[in-house]
Amino acid sequence: xxxxxCSAYRTISTDAVMVIAGVIPLHLxxxxxxxxxVKAEINDEVKKQQxxxxxxxxxxxWDTSDKGRWTRKSIHxxxxxxxxxxxxxxxxxxxxxxxxxxxxxFCTE
Numbered sequence: 673x674x675x676x677x678c679s680a681y682r683t684i685s686t687d688a689v690m691v692i693a694g695v696i697p698l699h700l701x702x703x704x705x706x707x708x709x710v711k712a713e714i715n716d717e718v719k720k721q722q723x724x725x726x727x728x729x730x731x732x733x734w735d736t737s738d739k740g741r742w743t744r745k746s747i748h749x750x751x752x753x754x755x756x757x758x759x760x761x762x763x764x765x766x767x768x769x770x771x772x773x774x775x776x777x778f779c780t781e
Contacts, residue, residue: 674689674692674693677693677760677761678692678693678763678766679761679762679763680692680766681772683772684770685737685740687737688739688743689770691734691747691753691754692743692761692765692766692769692770694754694761696730700729703726703729704722704725707722730750740770742770743771746768746769
């Protein structure tokens, strides 16, 4: 799904494509749903706190991942990137952020 959202090549790392697409990894989304399910009282504040916790875990995984190093140079903070107020990513932005495609060819010349 994330590959299609940002029109990425299949060779991009899962970590990088999830960040570029702004899609919370499945294991973290499932953890969020599970933790909300076991809570007795759910309101908007509880959901916001839970989401902040998931973003913190995602950020820790992103910071310690050995994949997507090129992308990490441009996207340091996962939450800031996913909550951005500008256009969606497209083929060219994805190539630039992932280091794949024509932009990397220009970098090596």
